[in-house]
Amino acid sequence: MSKIKILTIFGTRPEAIKMAPLVKELERRDEFESKVCVTAQHREMLDQVLDLFDIIPDYDLNIMKSKQSLTGITNRVLEGLEEVFEKEQPHMILVHGDTTTTFGGALAAFYQQIKVGHVEAGLRTFDKYFPFPEEMNRKLTGAIADLHFAPTKGSKENLLREGISEDCILITGNTVIDAMTHTVEENYLFDTEELNSIDYRNKKVIMITAHRRENWGEGIENICYSLNKIIEENEDAEIVYLVHLNPVVKDVVYRHLYGKERIHLLPPLDTKETHNLMNKCFMVMTDSGGLQEEAPHLGKPVLVLRDVTERPEAVEAGTVKLVGTEPSEIIKEANLLLKDEKAYESMSKAVNPYGDGKASERIADTILHYFGIKEEKIKEFE
Numbered sequence: 001m002s003k004i005k006i007l008t009i010f011g012t013r014p015e016a017i018k019m020a021p022l023v024k025e026l027e028r029r030d031e032f033e034s035k036v037c038v039t040a041q042h043r044e045m046l047d048q049v050l051d052l053f054d055i056i057p058d059y060d061l062n063i064m065k066s067k068q069s070l071t072g073i074t075n076r077v078l079e080g081l082e083e084v085f086e087k088e089q090p091h092m093i094l095v096h097g098d099t100t101t102t103f104g105g106a107l108a109a110f111y112q113q114i115k116v117g118h119v120e121a122g123l124r125t126f127d128k129y130f131p132f133p134e135e136m137n138r139k140l141t142g143a144i145a146d147l148h149f150a151p152t153k154g155s156k157e158n159l160l161r162e163g164i165s166e167d168c169i170l171i172t173g174n175t176v177i178d179a180m181t182h183t184v185e186e187n188y189l190f191d192t193e194e195l196n197s198i199d200y201r202n203k204k205v206i207m208i209t210a211h212r213r214e215n216w217g218e219g220i221e222n223i224c225y226s227l228n229k230i231i232e233e234n235e236d237a238e239i240v241y242l243v244h245l246n247p248v249v250k251d252v253v254y255r256h257l258y259g260k261e262r263i264h265l266l267p268p269l270d271t272k273e274t275h276n277l278m279n280k281c282f283m284v285m286t287d288s289g290g291l292q293e294e295a296p297h298l299g300k301p302v303l304v305l306r307d308v309t310e311r312p313e314a315v316e317a318g319t320v321k322l323v324g325t326e327p328s329e330i331i332k333e334a335n336l337l338l339k340d341e342k343a344y345e346s347m348s349k350a351v352n353p354y355g356d357g358k359a360s361e362r363i364a365d366t367i368l369h370y371f372g373i374k375e376e377k378i379k380e381f382e
Contacts, residue, residue: 003033004371007090009081011041011063011101014290016049017271018120019096021178023055025360031373032364037084039063039077039101048270052183059084070100070133077104078111085112092117092367095141097289098134106144118145119175119363122155123289123310130308131214134289138310147370149363151293152313152353172362173355173381174293180275181357184298188276194264195240195277203238203262204282204338206230210305211244212287219287219325220249223305224256226330231262233331234338238262240277242269283337283344285330292320293354301347303333318350356381 006026010019016038026034037059040046050057061080063073077100085108092115095102106116118141128136139162142148148164150156151174159169190196198205210223227239243253243265257263269277275294278284284295287305295302296319307324314320323333336343362381368374 004031004092004367004373005033005035005088005090006092006094006367007035007037007084007088008094009037009039009101009105010096010099011039011046011061011077012099013042013045013049013268013271014288015096015099015101016046016053016055017179017290018175019094020049020053020055021175021182022094022119022360022363024053025364029364031368035059035088035090037061037081039073039080039104041073041077041099041101045268045270052271053179073100074104077101078108081105081108082111085109085114090114091371092146094119094363096120098123098138098141100133100137103137103141106141110144115147116141116145117147117149117363117367118142119149119172120151120155121145121148121169122150122152122157122159124155124158125308125310127308131212131289131306131310135310147366149359149366151355151359154313170362170366170378171380171382172366173357173359175355175359175363176290176293177297177352177355178357178360179271180294180297183272183275184279185276186279188272188279190273190276192266192269192273194266195273198238198240198264200280202236204234204236205238205240205280206334207277207281207284207286208239208241209244209268209286209288209291210241211246211249212306215287215305215325216248219305220252221256222325222327223330224253226327226334227257227263228260229327229331230334230338231260233335237338238264240264240266240281242266242274244268283334285334293352296320296350296352297354299348301337301344303330303337305330313353317353318347319352321347 036057038057039061043064063076094117095105096119148169302320
């Protein structure tokens with residue numbers, strides 16, 4: 001084998017952030033022929049990450065459509081990748097996490113008997129409808145994958161319980177920590193001018209994201225009610241809510257929060273802006289999975305606006321707390337961090353269990369070992 005041809009596939013901004021450092025690592029190594037295919041399951045937010053990391057896809061399926069369904073996304077991924085695979089015939093594809101692109105990519109590769117590497121493998125809530133459809137996307141991808149790149153010991157243990165051979169699993173740490181070493185700057189000036197006007201030293205700035213499907217409706221309503229109360233009860237608090245573009249979320253948020261004092265409603269930021277806002281803020285409230293990994297790396301407490309998480313390591317470490325979407329709980333836990341310095345310190349100074357910035361190196365080395373080019377077994381992240 002002269003070079004190992006790896007086709008990396010992703011379709012959303014969170015996937016792109018976490019796969020970008022791996023793509024750059026593969027490009028750097030002479031043993032690989034690296035190809036990239038984006039499905040553009042999300043278009044604009046994906047393109048921001050490609051520009052940031054200077055990645056030009058070899059293939060762009062451009063599948064996004066207005067009001068797209070899960071069935072439609074899956075069909076377009078399968079059909080588009082069939083043509084790409086027939087042309088490229090990669091030795092292995094790499095997919096990430098739990099999106100419909102991830103599962104569709106793994107299934108398309110299985111149909112053509114192409115090896116699959118699953119980055120961020122083994123996350124579980126053990127409830128197939130929560131989060132929906134992500135939990136089943138990652139389980140079904142795991143059933144297909146040949147190599148499982150587990151970010152933590154807990155995710156590896158999940159895979160072992162499902163009967164995956166230990167020889168096929170490596171604890172790598174999370175590639176998002178690799179990405180953040182390139183994006184966070186201490187004296188960063190925002191392109192979004194409104195963010196430069198905020199007094200991060202004298203205000204306790206809370207960064208908010210909330211958009212997951214299971215929170216549509218009552219969940220988002222409750223979150224907005226809670227944010228109004230938090231602002232009313234804390235004169236030194238200020239909120240920056242990065243509002244998802246989906247009208248199911250955006251319409252509710254603007255109805256409740258638009259024009260309120262000390263509440264800034266902004267569209268989703270690009271990756272560098274997001275990471276640097278996180279670095280300057282006091283705390284994070286989110287229903288996102290990725291922010292549960294990113295914020296602790298910067299010493300920021302996270303209140304998770306969900307009842308369960310597939311990332312229990314941060315809860316166990318004390319950097320993250322599950323608060324759900326009941327207003328009484330959200331308000332209580334936010335006020336605790338805003339008013340109790342000891343409670344804040346205990347969360348902000350807890351150890352982040354998600355990585356050391358070398359996950360991409362471990363993944364690349366493991367692929368070389370799998371194909372017999374690197375003899376020694378790769379040491380896991382501890």
